[in-house]
Amino acid sequence: MTSVDQTRKRRKIRAVLASGLVLGVGAAITLAAWSDTVWGSSTFGTTGSDFDIQGSFDNGTSWDDYLSPATAGTMTFAQQADALVPGEPVYQLVGLQEVENNFGADIELSKDNADGSGLANLVTVAVADAGAGETAPACDASADFGTGVTIGAASTSMLSTTVEANGFRWVCFSAELAADATVEAGGLESQPILWEFAATSTE
Structure with a gap:
């Protein structure tokens, strides 16, 4: 080499x-x-999404939850629903309020049960949307009532309406004994008629 x-x-x-x-x-x-780490932590709950619809059966003087048929609010109707006379309607105002201020609600009002007494086909009830203000409105013959149903009718949807978050909704009821009712209808009493205000939250 x-x-x-x-x-x-x-x-x-x-x-x-x-x-x-x-x-x-x-x-x-x-x-x-180099090495480095990032960690995250979270908790879960429903405290920020509370939802509560309360009702009033005394023109807004008091409000409560009335959560079941056993604790239903008493609807007495002005002019006494237990003293009906033919052709003379009586009225009841019901207030609804959302109290948590997180969600509004869609409201479906239904008559829940059917009466089986002698008044079943003689007493007709109708409802009207009476407005959304905080102050209780008038509930009388001037209200725009929908089609009435007898208390003997099967479970029936009566009204669809809404209530805003922290807002109010008023519903006016009318009940009337048929104008052609005879004296045989005197002294009768119906079963308790239940009315359900079913609320579904909306954003």
């Missing part, structure tokens, strides 16, 4: 060794890479 060939061989070896040193430094940097 000539001296020139030996010189070239030594240069190649140095180049390979130099490459190895560079690779070695690179591997060392990779092994010493």
